[in-house]
Amino acid sequence: MKSKSKSTFFIILLIILVLLYLALFGLQLGTLNIKGANNMRFGIDIRGGVEATYTPKDLGRAPTSAELESAKSVIETRMDTKNITDREITIDSTNGAILVRFPWQSGETNFDPQAAIKELGETAQLTFKDPDGNVVLQGSDVKSSTPKLNTSNGKYEVSLELTADGATKFADATGKLKGKTISIYMDENEISSPTVDDQITGGSAVITGNFNESSAKTLASQINSGALPFSMEAKDTNVISPTLGTGALNVMVTAGIVSFILVCLFMILYYRLPGLIACLGLILHASGVLLCLSIPQFTLTLPGIAGIILTIGNGVDANVIIAERIKEELNAGKTLRSAIELGYHRAFTAVFDGNITEVITAIVLMIFGSGSMLSFGYTLLCGVIMNFIAGVTATRLMIGSLSEYNGLKKPFLYGARRLA
Numbered sequence: 001m002k003s004k005s006k007s008t009f010f011i012i013l014l015i016i017l018v019l020l021y022l023a024l025f026g027l028q029l030g031t032l033n034i035k036g037a038n039n040m041r042f043g044i045d046i047r048g049g050v051e052a053t054y055t056p057k058d059l060g061r062a063p064t065s066a067e068l069e070s071a072k073s074v075i076e077t078r079m080d081t082k083n084i085t086d087r088e089i090t091i092d093s094t095n096g097a098i099l100v101r102f103p104w105q106s107g108e109t110n111f112d113p114q115a116a117i118k119e120l121g122e123t124a125q126l127t128f129k130d131p132d133g134n135v136v137l138q139g140s141d142v143k144s145s146t147p148k149l150n151t152s153n154g155k156y157e158v159s160l161e162l163t164a165d166g167a168t169k170f171a172d173a174t175g176k177l178k179g180k181t182i183s184i185y186m187d188e189n190e191i192s193s194p195t196v197d198d199q200i201t202g203g204s205a206v207i208t209g210n211f212n213e214s215s216a217k218t219l220a221s222q223i224n225s226g227a228l229p230f231s232m233e234a235k236d237t238n239v240i241s242p243t244l245g246t247g248a249l250n251v252m253v254t255a256g257i258v259s260f261i262l263v264c265l266f267m268i269l270y271y272r273l274p275g276l277i278a279c280l281g282l283i284l285h286a287s288g289v290l291l292c293l294s295i296p297q298f299t300l301t302l303p304g305i306a307g308i309i310l311t312i313g314n315g316v317d318a319n320v321i322i323a324e325r326i327k328e329e330l331n332a333g334k335t336l337r338s339a340i341e342l343g344y345h346r347a348f349t350a351v352f353d354g355n356i357t358e359v360i361t362a363i364v365l366m367i368f369g370s371g372s373m374l375s376f377g378y379t380l381l382c383g384v385i386m387n388f389i390a391g392v393t394a395t396r397l398m399i400g401s402l403s404e405y406n407g408l409k410k411p412f413l414y415g416a417r418r419l420a
Contacts, residue, residue: 019287022034024038042106044103044242084103086103087101089101101240103299128185136173136182143162145219157207171201179196182196192207277398278397289386312354315386321350321351330414365377
């Protein structure tokens with residue numbers, strides 16, 4: 001049992017080194033592609049991006065303010081889904097247009113605005129039509145569309161969740177069209193023609209057919225992107241130059257590294273062995289947060305950087321509280337094992353209370369926020385989770401492991417006044 005405890009430190013150290021490597025350099029093995037820090041999606045101010053003006057296509061009239069607001073909401077939702085949090089979406093009511101600004105993808109090399117705007121998906125209008133060509137449902141009547149595997153027959157399907165108004169329309173249409181088809185169009189292009197087997201009520205429906213995983217995902221994505229109140233086309237696309245650029249990013253990275261080294265020096269000199277363990281915990285913390293950003297390609301914005309810095313600071317605070325508690329218990333005459341157990345136990349309440357309030361804040365920001373608020377909330381939540389994993393759990397296991405070695409049992413190594 002004791003030998004297993006002794007090896008725990010080295011197992012966790014290996015995990016930290018692997019995660020640090022992945023966070024910095026990434027990994028690509030066949031279809032597995034983990035992107036590192038160099039392949040993050042950076043905000044407009046750091047790397048630049050695209051500016052495009054979206055205007056109604058073949059509408060025949062000026063769009064209303066409500067329609068423009070609806071179109072803006074759809075574009076914002078698409079960007080949130082794609083983790084594009086650094087963006088500007090502005091309505092130009094005078095010209096009936098929507099101005100969109102968003103950053104380049106991480107792997108962008110040719111910086112072609114026309115190619116970049118394809119990331120936002122279809123800008124056509126989605127409609128459901130009966131065999132006579134009458135529109136029975138519009139894209140705005142669909143709440144969400146999801147591909148799924150039917151476990152009973154092993155075939156892929158596309159499920160639909162409709163709005164309350166859409167559910168009423170669809171129930172009426174499917175009641176009249178039993179045995180007939182309802183065709184789904186993106187503008188005038190037919191993308192699917194499912195047959196109505198029975199009247200569909202309740203606001204949920206399933207589209208079946210000869211789908212594989214890829215085609216089911218494609219159809220679901222087309223339906224989700226088709227809630228625009230009218231077809232749109234992108235005009236006047238331009239390249240946006242970064243206002244800060246890679247130079248500013250390099251300065252921030254350098255400042256972060258210098259600050260990290262100074263913090264680690266203080267922790268090691270003042271708290272000794274717990275300080276060293278705290279530094280390893282901070283490396284695990286930072287690596288985990290970077291991977292939370294790079295793997296899903298979540299846009300790293302300035303508010304996001306602020307969230308990372310805030311949670312790393314909280315990680316330092318947590319380790320200071322824990323180290324002080326351990327030192328106090330040793331000075332009070334407790335054995336080393338008892339001091340470590342009591343130190344973590346008594347410090348946990350303070351650490352938990354401080355972090356749980358941030359979790360609540362982060363969740364509220366992610367639910368009700370968008371854009372930069374969503375970015376801040378996401379990095380804050382990831383940082384707090386990593387604080388519990390790295391700053392509390394991992395460090396506790398590591399320091400408990402090292403304390404099993406005879407040469408590392410001296411109270412002095414844990415900041416206590418006693419030398420033996």
